[in-house]
Amino acid sequence: xxxxxxxxxxxxxxxxxxxxxxxxxxxxxxxxxxxxxxxxxxxxxxxxxxxxxxxxxxxxxxxxxxxxxxxxxxxxxxxxxxxxxxxxxx
Numbered sequence: 001x002x003x004x005x006x007x008x009x010x011x012x013x014x015x016x017x018x019x020x021x022x023x024x025x026x027x028x029x030x031x032x033x034x035x036x037x038x039x040x041x042x043x044x045x046x047x048x049x050x051x052x053x054x055x056x057x058x059x060x061x062x063x064x065x066x067x068x069x070x071x072x073x074x075x076x077x078x079x080x081x082x083x084x085x086x087x088x089x090x
Contacts, residue, residue, distance in 0.1 A: 044074040052080055 001009075030038070039047055051064050065076035 044068050044072040045079050048074070048076045048079045052076075 039050060042050065047068055048065060051061050051068075054061070056064070069075055
């Protein structure tokens, strides 16, 4: 095997290896609509915890808490008492 054949074989091997490594990419996450639908189907307590742990501005969080309180009667202050929010936990 000549030097050029070796380099060509090595280049082909590297290309095939990289293509094979790229074949198992992780699936994409939820769409925004899917995420909103999932949150809408949560219990009020879990929705409050999810909102509390989100990166929303506090004014937006307070507005969402008020909507949940009006719809369900569950108070965000009662849910969030005693520590950090735990989304999905309870």
